[in-house]
Amino acid sequence: MLRLDHLAISCARLEDGVAAVETLFGVPMAGGGQHAAMSTHNRLLGLGDLWGGDPRGDVARLLPPGTPTVPRLVLAHQPDTAALLPAGSARLVLSGHTHGGQIMLPWITRHWVLPGMSAQGWFEGLNTTPAGPLFVTAGVGTIGLPARLAVVPRIDVLRIE
Numbered sequence: 176m177l178r179l180d181h182l183a184i185s186c187a188r189l190e191d192g193v194a195a196v197e198t199l200f201g202v203p204m205a206g207g208g209q210h211a212a213m214s215t216h217n218r219l220l221g222l223g224d225l226w227g228g229d230p231r232g233d234v235a236r237l238l239p240p241g242t243p244t245v246p247r248l249v250l251a252h253q254p255d256t257a258a259l260l261p262a263g264s265a266r267l268v269l270s271g272h273t274h275g276g277q278i279m280l281p282w283i284t285r286h287w288v289l290p291g292m293s294a295q296g297w298f299e300g301l302n303t304t305p306a307g308p309l310f311v312t313a314g315v316g317t318i319g320l321p322a323r324l325a326v327v328p329r330i331d332v333l334r335i336e
Contacts, residue, residue, distance in 0.1 A: 201236045225253040238264045249306075254297040260306035267335065268309040275299040275313025279325035
């Protein structure tokens, strides 16, 4: 049975922890959040995005080739990032970005809109990739036109064991 959790690094000052992790992995950390009730704050470590740059350097540093010895959950905004991951490097890849097409018009969306969102054809649902299974959610958001047609906004709940 696979059980996933997260790695937490404790430090006296957030800046010290960020510097140590960035030095260790060679990848900048993204903004995280604050949890006032627990008096904590955090930063996140992730891969670059295909739409905002080229994540190949991050992939090479964080995901060396070969099957990992521990379960690895990869969060990737753009689903095509999964095509850049080494074979067998992820137990699960979670992604979004495509909004499931957002506005589904027969033929037009499938042939004109969706190919610009995922060259691999990974628009929503569970997909098989060499890196491992990829789940793409249609989510609840929109981009550009603030509307959806025949693509129901949804929050997916995945049980990972």
